[in-house]
Every structure is written in structure tokens, then in C-alpha cells.
Amino acid sequence: MRYVSTRGQAPVLSFDDVLLAGLASDGGLYVPQTWPSFSEDDIRDMRALTYQELAVRVMGPFMGAAVTDDELTEVVEQAYAGFSHPAVAPLVQIGAHDWVMELFHGPTLAFKDYALQVVGGLFDLILTRRGSRITVVGATSGDTGSAAIEACRDREAVDVIILLPKGRVSEVQRRQMTTVTSSNVHAIEVEGTFDDCQALVKALFNDPAFRSEVNLAAVNSINWARIMAQTVYYFWAALQLGAPDRSLGFSVPTGNFGNVLAGYCAKRMGLPIDRLVVGSNSNDILTRFLETGTMQSRGVVQTHSPSMDIQVSSNFERLLFEVVDRDSAEVERLMAQFALTGGYTLDSALHQELLGLFRGFRVDNDATLRAIAELYAATGMILDPHSVIGVIAGREAGHRDTGTPMVALATAHPAKFADVVEQATGQRPALPGALSDLLTRPERRAEVANDPEAVKALVRSLSRVPGASA
Numbered sequence: 001m002r003y004v005s006t007r008g009q010a011p012v013l014s015f016d017d018v019l020l021a022g023l024a025s026d027g028g029l030y031v032p033q034t035w036p037s038f039s040e041d042d043i044r045d046m047r048a049l050t051y052q053e054l055a056v057r058v059m060g061p062f063m064g065a066a067v068t069d070d071e072l073t074e075v076v077e078q079a080y081a082g083f084s085h086p087a088v089a090p091l092v093q094i095g096a097h098d099w100v101m102e103l104f105h106g107p108t109l110a111f112k113d114y115a116l117q118v119v120g121g122l123f124d125l126i127l128t129r130r131g132s133r134i135t136v137v138g139a140t141s142g143d144t145g146s147a148a149i150e151a152c153r154d155r156e157a158v159d160v161i162i163l164l165p166k167g168r169v170s171e172v173q174r175r176q177m178t179t180v181t182s183s184n185v186h187a188i189e190v191e192g193t194f195d196d197c198q199a200l201v202k203a204l205f206n207d208p209a210f211r212s213e214v215n216l217a218a219v220n221s222i223n224w225a226r227i228m229a230q231t232v233y234y235f236w237a238a239l240q241l242g243a244p245d246r247s248l249g250f251s252v253p254t255g256n257f258g259n260v261l262a263g264y265c266a267k268r269m270g271l272p273i274d275r276l277v278v279g280s281n282s283n284d285i286l287t288r289f290l291e292t293g294t295m296q297s298r299g300v301v302q303t304h305s306p307s308m309d310i311q312v313s314s315n316f317e318r319l320l321f322e323v324v325d326r327d328s329a330e331v332e333r334l335m336a337q338f339a340l341t342g343g344y345t346l347d348s349a350l351h352q353e354l355l356g357l358f359r360g361f362r363v364d365n366d367a368t369l370r371a372i373a374e375l376y377a378a379t380g381m382i383l384d385p386h387s388v389i390g391v392i393a394g395r396e397a398g399h400r401d402t403g404t405p406m407v408a409l410a411t412a413h414p415a416k417f418a419d420v421v422e423q424a425t426g427q428r429p430a431l432p433g434a435l436s437d438l439l440t441r442p443e444r445r446a447e448v449a450n451d452p453e454a455v456k457a458l459v460r461s462l463s464r465v466p467g468a469s470a
């Protein structure tokens, strides 16, 4: 399997190079040259598989010769060994046609573990084979940082440096990063916002000399391997609900468009998905786009679901590439227009075509609190403020009354957002066993100035890539 950039100007790469590259050199995102596809019989044959076996079956075709089935099996076994639920991603029924898939049973209690644990194992495999090292640098508004740290801790060939905005992540989220004692892990606070942290990381990636000096690698969802690993749980849910003989819809609380894009990929691979609902909070650029055909960014507002407080959904570019029939010049034109003016409008026939599959629905803070309380009263289930947006959006924008199942993805454990959940329900969810002493563990805190040169100097000093600390 080979990979091409959505902007058409970067070299065509193999899976292992894409894994380590992150962003393409032309500013685009890598996607598979062709979609692997499964027939109905292939999908029927998946019904008896465990989550881990299914992961190998679904991800294998994306790797080609870069990773053997035996190697992939080993990576997958290790990735999910620490998950706290035997089903890995359990489905819970909450209505006649409504289901919740719990994606918060990994080590950091958010869905990002499901992909990043695999990515960490693949880093190890490829780097050991090549005898090389990478330096992972990422910015986080909360969940990505801890999931990346858990995925990369104690890996000999990887150093991981996460920039977090000081005082702007929850105490649980900060402690999930600062209490890890592994010597290859560095959570560094920045006096500033998440956008400042993100801008610092971008500045590093935009310096080609620095990038190669420390072998800089990415763990946010511009990394194709994350999307690939997320397609697995769409298959997992669909198989349990009757695929390939019955179609279904998914509803996804969305920020950077990575998770819902994985649903689109699963459809392209043959899964009978007939509706994908994009759930937004008040940062509703995608919902407005689906309503109007115009992508128009506005300022970010803080909400009860901070991991969705995003105005530029990077991964949408991968869907755009498909929508314009893989015309990379057209993607380039629209993205340049967006960079220049903060907006673009999709051709109306293409917009209509998108509405054949996608719908958007926006849920503000008050509706989020009400929905958490109502769901708790009706079913006893406590969902976090991100997950509940998926449930509401699925009900409002799904196919009502058709009998087609709708699966809402639950993206975080309620204990990660205990204050909001307590405000809604009066119940304060406890951290699960493995994290129960998190609030008393010793922290290692460090800080860096909000200045690219200071961050580069720090990364050089922490990276073990030969020559970097010279």
C-alpha cells in the first residue's frame, strides 16, 4: 500500500514512512492511494473475531509489506493488553434503536488510547528495525497529551515532549501527564493558551533543519496511522449489530474530524454505514458547513467539552480530497483560500452529495448539562459532556423511526470531567482503580517560555536522537 498527499506535491510514501512523517512536505495530509475493501463475505467472516483479531484483519491491508501479520498481531496484543474491559469497546443499548459504544476503557480514559497505543507499538517496531530514533513533540488541550505519553512511555527509540497550556487543563488531565516517571517523557507547561502551544509545535515542524536534526514525529490526528486504527471499532460495532446484512449509523462528538473520518474510511472499505452524524458544541464550524456548504471559521469559545473547542478541523481535508474526486489542485485551491480568508464554499452539487451521508448537529452548554441529567434519570448511565453530545446529535440528526441502529461514540470517561458531571447529576464519578491515587501521586512539573527558540533549545536538550543535543 502506498500513500499520496491530499495536495499532490509530496512524494508517494510507504506505510512506515507515512507513520513517521506526520504532515506531508506540501502541507497536505497522507491518504491511501486506493481504499482496501472487504466483500460482504469477508465481513461475515469477521463476526467471530475478538477485538484484537479484528484489528489485525482490518488494519493489515493498510500496511502492505511494511508490517507482517505476525508483527501486527504482537503490536495489537500489547496495545490492548492494559484495557480495563474484556470487550475493549463495549456496546451498551440505551433505546430501541440507540446504542453507545464506550471508548474510554484505555489507560487515559479517552478514545485516543485506542489508536495511540497502536501507534506507539508501530513506532517501536519500525524504529527498532531501522536502528533509528524519533522525537515526538505535541501540543495538547488535555486528552491527546496523556494518551501520547502513555503510548510512548519507556519506548527505547522514542522521546516524547508534550506542551500544555499552564492552568488551562483540568487537574486530572495535568496529573495524567506530570505524574508519569518514565525518563523519556516530558510534559512541559507553557504560559499561554492551547493555540499558543499548537503554534509552537507548528513552528518546529516548519523548520526543516530542526525537523531532521531531532527526527521530529507527530502524534496528533494528522498522523494517518491514528485514523487507520480508529476504523476498527466501527467494524466492531457494525458486526455486532448485523453487518453486512443490516446497515447502521454512527454519531460522533467531533473536534478535529479524525474520529468521524475513520467512520467514512470504514464505509469506503465496505461497511454498510448510511449516516454519519457530526456532533458539535458551540464551536460549530462543521455543523454550519453541513447546513450551508460554506466552511467559515470564527473565534473559539470555551465550553463544557474542551476537547471539541476547535475551529479548524484539520482532518476535514482528507474528506474534501474524496469529495472533489481526488483533485489535489482543487484541494490546494480551497485550502489556500481558507488560509487567506478563513473560509471557502463547496460547489453546491458536491455539498448535496455530502448530505447523502453526513449530518451535523450543535449542542450548547445548557443542553449538554440537561442531556447528562436526563440520560442519568432515564437509564442510570452517566456520560461525560463530550459523549452526551454524540447521543443527542444521533437522536436529532439520525434516521428516526426507520429501525436503523444509531451508535453514539462515547469518547471519554465521566471522571475526566467530574465537575461538569457533578453539576448536571449531583453525582461525582470516581476515577477507576488504576488511577484512583492519581491526585496524591508526586508531580514532575517543568515550564518553558512561549518562544519557539526556547522550545527548540529544550527539545534539543531532551532528545536522544544522536547529534540533537550537540
Ligand SMILES: *Cc1c(COP(=O)(O)O)cnc(C)c1O
Pocket: 110, 111, 112, 143, 144, 221, 253, 254, 255, 256, 257, 258, 259, 260, 307, 308, 386, 387, 411, 412
Ligand atoms: C479528541 C476528542 C474529541 C474530538 O475528536 P476528533 O477526532 O478530534 O474529532 C472528542 N471527545 C473527546 C473526549 C476527545 O478527547
